[in-house]
Amino acid sequence: MATVKLIQNKDASPEVLAVFEDIRKTRGTDFINNFWRALATDPVHLKNTWHEIKSTMSGGSIDDMVKEMVYIAVSTANGCSYCIHSHTAAAKAKGMTDEQHAELMRIIGLAGKTNQLVNAMQVPVDEVFLA
Amino acid sequence: MATVKLIQNKDASPEVLAVFEDIRKTRGTDFINNFWRALATDPVHLKNTWHEIKSTMSGGSIDDMVKEMVYIAVSTANGCSYCIHSHTAAAKAKGMTDEQHAELMRIIGLAGKTNQLVNAMQVPVDEVFLA
Amino acid sequence: MATVKLIQNKDASPEVLAVFEDIRKTRGTDFINNFWRALATDPVHLKNTWHEIKSTMSGGSIDDMVKEMVYIAVSTANGCSYCIHSHTAAAKAKGMTDEQHAELMRIIGLAGKTNQLVNAMQVPVDEVFLA
Amino acid sequence: MATVKLIQNKDASPEVLAVFEDIRKTRGTDFINNFWRALATDPVHLKNTWHEIKSTMSGGSIDDMVKEMVYIAVSTANGCSYCIHSHTAAAKAKGMTDEQHAELMRIIGLAGKTNQLVNAMQVPVDEVFLA
Amino acid sequence: MATVKLIQNKDASPEVLAVFEDIRKTRGTDFINNFWRALATDPVHLKNTWHEIKSTMSGGSIDDMVKEMVYIAVSTANGCSYCIHSHTAAAKAKGMTDEQHAELMRIIGLAGKTNQLVNAMQVPVDEVFLA
Amino acid sequence: MATVKLIQNKDASPEVLAVFEDIRKTRGTDFINNFWRALATDPVHLKNTWHEIKSTMSGGSIDDMVKEMVYIAVSTANGCSYCIHSHTAAAKAKGMTDEQHAELMRIIGLAGKTNQLVNAMQVPVDEVFLA
Structure with a gap:
């Protein structure tokens, strides 16, 4: 409700x-x-x-389907079930294949893993990334 | 440290x-x-x-630069400063333009907003998304 | 369960x-x-x-209804469905009007958006905020 | 940077x-x-x-200072350091006293605690909250 | 679904x-x-x-039941309902008593509280922790 | 500051x-x-x-060092840098070895990964976990 x-x-x-x-x-x-x-x-x-x-979410320099993938990624990390459902549906409607969906899962899972590792080890940002 | x-x-x-x-x-x-x-x-x-x-992060059915964008999106929502820096650098190295970066910011910001709205209002998932 | x-x-x-x-x-x-x-x-x-x-949650220098609003805000960002339901009920019981609820949604949504933007852009804290 | x-x-x-x-x-x-x-x-x-x-963030049916408190609450739960600094400054500029700030800390801390407890125990939402 | x-x-x-x-x-x-x-x-x-x-999740220098407790802790903070259910079941299967479960709740709740307090007050890391 | x-x-x-x-x-x-x-x-x-x-954090049915490990886990997922530093120091003071620390990193990273995967795929909780 x-x-x-x-x-x-x-x-x-x-x-x-x-x-x-x-x-x-x-x-x-x-x-x-x-x-x-x-x-x-x-x-x-x-x-x-x-x-x-x-x-x-439409037009501009990033492909519309890619935009939906990014949306799924943010919504997953923020734990918004509704948003994951609706934007997965939108990504599929815009052409996301099962193979791409599976690959998206791999990236999101991997990012979740390294995000935690970096936080847990408190890795300092390399100088080169700050230039 | x-x-x-x-x-x-x-x-x-x-x-x-x-x-x-x-x-x-x-x-x-x-x-x-x-x-x-x-x-x-x-x-x-x-x-x-x-x-x-x-x-x-390389090859497959999703463009390498897009993969980095998804990584930035997850890392932002998870608040991993190191990961945001390193994957923004990687996305740029793989061709992300300033215009695309700016658009990515818009999508990430918007997703952050609607994620919170949906959670705060506890919007029930539509039947059609569950089919 | x-x-x-x-x-x-x-x-x-x-x-x-x-x-x-x-x-x-x-x-x-x-x-x-x-x-x-x-x-x-x-x-x-x-x-x-x-x-x-x-x-x-009662008494002190912050109004009881405002306290419930703050609770809703934290619970939303933490994705606690139960807490959002129970504290929204409490806020209403303490006098939160529909108009105030709608305004609360706007603030929570906006904060969610700028939180993500600031993280994604890694905006450095201004000196003046550290004084 | x-x-x-x-x-x-x-x-x-x-x-x-x-x-x-x-x-x-x-x-x-x-x-x-x-x-x-x-x-x-x-x-x-x-x-x-x-x-x-x-x-x-100004006008409407919620006091401007209260709006900043809500903003601090969301930004804390989302771990946005910049946002916490800037909106704490804004709340103080709009009249938040040290006493109110301390009370805000108590509410935010308590909400963080019960959010985790509810999630960890997976407490089902009471029927009455869904009415 | x-x-x-x-x-x-x-x-x-x-x-x-x-x-x-x-x-x-x-x-x-x-x-x-x-x-x-x-x-x-x-x-x-x-x-x-x-x-x-x-x-x-099995073998090594940390007890298997303890590993499940850590998993519950991460899953709670990330708001993953499925993960909390499955790893609570696993922890119980590996011997977690009701008393230990209750104590785990206390630690997770307390950590959630102080995490928020530290973020909200932006407490600077002590030199000694960086040595 | x-x-x-x-x-x-x-x-x-x-x-x-x-x-x-x-x-x-x-x-x-x-x-x-x-x-x-x-x-x-x-x-x-x-x-x-x-x-x-x-x-x-002391006494009871869970080992004191294990309690600190759980604290590190929650603090990592909540992105509290200060808390990660202080409780890693505490865990070491209570006997956590480098090998155990490394194993803790593996569990935290893995949990972060599967938390995201489960959320992104919206895996329904098995009946048996709800019994």
Whole structure:
């Protein structure tokens, strides 16, 4: 259960409905996932966050599928189950193959391991990395 | 200061020196960074971890530069300063442009934000993501 | 499922029952939530932790509702689902309005974002903050 | 050392200078801290993030000093040293007394403790919190 | 639901079945838990990770039960519910008593508290610890 | 730099000095490390936290050195540099050998890896672990 209401279409203000409409149009789907319905309890926050997602996660100099992989990586390290599910779905929708997914798991696992090792051994940053 | 000794070449066992040599050859550089010198206090761990890094971070179905970006993402969320420095250097060495670096920052920042929002609002995972 | 037993009233020692009684009296409710039933597997730990909660979360120079907001913030960043649920309920019981809750979400989300950005960019602390 | 350049005034574009000017004016100080100089490597990100900070951290239904306390709490749990320093300074500037700071430490420490306990014991969320 | 398939015996390749067989033999049980079935989507990763677990978690200079306690501690701080469940079960199977479990909870809770306090107060490392 | 004052002996109240004295006596050393000097800004918090550390970290059913290892593990996953330094020193003082330290690194690194893998793959908890 969420700690906030999940706003259904019939309870949504025109401002919220407009964002939902843009999400649908941008993604080419009728589906509005729960994150947006939860955020809709604060229409301004919903609008700004959607704008940030929309402008960040598509276009630019990094491939859209790669962006989703990075998102999965951060969400994993932050332990956000919902985010892992939704961005894994997004990465697959943008073409991530099973082989790439498996490789992503290897990198994320390895990074988790060396992150802990470096912290536990308190390895000092090499001068060359600070130049 | 590290909580373990940083093994210098003159104090390294032949087993450690062999790993160092392979790192140098693989990377085309004489430089051995502190992470490996710290791990060298446990030669078997050094050897296995180097083997894991070597086989994971190059080749396969994900671009080498992208792998470094994912590594930066995990290391940031885990708060590993050393790892952020070393893998940012590696990503740049593998061709990450300033524009791509800036975009990576946007994605990592945004993911950090929505991870917290989803956790704080305890958004339930949509059925469709579980299919 | 918990990794420890949840102690029910009929299985509780007099020492545990005394803490439960004080929780009920302090909170003006008959309800003992699962955290206390789990901790009750170690009566001394139960007693000390309850004492710490009781003396920390009420009175003093910070408003009780604000204390719950801070608790939500820490629990979110630490990814403790139970804690987010229970302290959101407590904050609401102490008067947190929907508007304040929405604003809290904005701050927590924003802090999560800039925390990641600062870590990813390894921003050095300004001299003035160290004075 | 940051992983990005810290943009000094003389190297800043007009767009960046305009944000710096608004920061100075809003805060009533000439000082621009390193976070903004690092973000200035991406002027659009700088502008949007400053706008988000400015609109979130002042006004509304939560006291400005309380907002900074929440920020300290999130930053502590996320282990962002820079953020802890800068927002502790901000909280003090907005009136946080030593007594309140000490109390904040107690809450943050206690939350960190119970977060771990709840996770380690995997306490199931009470039905009443899900209603 | 997992974001990868859980490989059942009938769908497993000979390479995967060989690892499953070694897990069963090493542990003296017929049961293969979901972690291995998920990893089996990448047989090389499965094999290497099992080898790492097998060689790390048994034998050597630290008692096997103590190793599981350390694993619980890391998994708690990283918020990995599955890992807490499986390694608590393993620790109990290796002899951890209820009293030891309760004491482990105290240490993990206390460490979580002082970790936050140290971070929030940004306590500088004493010279003597760096020697 | 700490965000609170580090209380020196000459500035300490009798209440603080009494705790310092007990720390010295208990540990058989004249040295008071910075954590206690920082906490001394809140004498009641100092006293309670010292009491908690003293009663938790010595005696009972888990070996004192093992307790320090668990503390290192939690502190690593939480990214508390100070805590890693101080508890590694404590573990060594209580007899942790270099071999045991190296093995601890392996376990912590491995746990960090599998924690991430489990989160990234969202492995469902096996029924048997919930029994």
